[in-house]
Amino acid sequence: MQHAAPARSGVLIGLTVLLLGLLTTASAAPAANDEQLGLSRHLKRVGALFYGAWWCPACTRQKALFGEQGAQELPYVECDRVPGDRGRCEAALIRVFPTWDLKGKERLTGVQSLEELKSWSGYNR
Numbered sequence: 379m380q381h382a383a384p385a386r387s388g389v390l391i392g393l394t395v396l397l398l399g400l401l402t403t404a405s406a407a408p409a410a411n412d413e414q415l416g417l418s419r420h421l422k423r424v425g426a427l428f429y430g431a432w433w434c435p436a437c438t439r440q441k442a443l444f445g446e447q448g449a450q451e452l453p454y455v456e457c458d459r460v461p462g463d464r465g466r467c468e469a470a471l472i473r474v475f476p477t478w479d480l481k482g483k484e485r486l487t488g489v490q491s492l493e494e495l496k497s498w499s500g501y502n503r
Contacts, residue, residue, distance in 0.1 A: 410445025418448040426480040431458040
């Protein structure tokens, strides 16, 4: 019976993280403006990749910076929904969410501002 409490605690922590992510997603993504949408499309065009996980609150905040439509157009790689995606992220040595990757550039980890992503990716608009 002593093992039931730690198992329940783990389940409660997991559910709390999931609910916080869902609440953040529901309230944090207004419509994208031209700047957000343009940057999202640029990042995809230059081959940048945004690695994240559905349960990651920081990833939800990162997407929200792009507005709803901009977030949908991001070059996003989900690292924890299906085994194939997990394998892709493991092969890319992703250890932190969110992670931004672009060939020839230093990887960025954590939530990045739009200005940081513009500079990093060479966005000139």
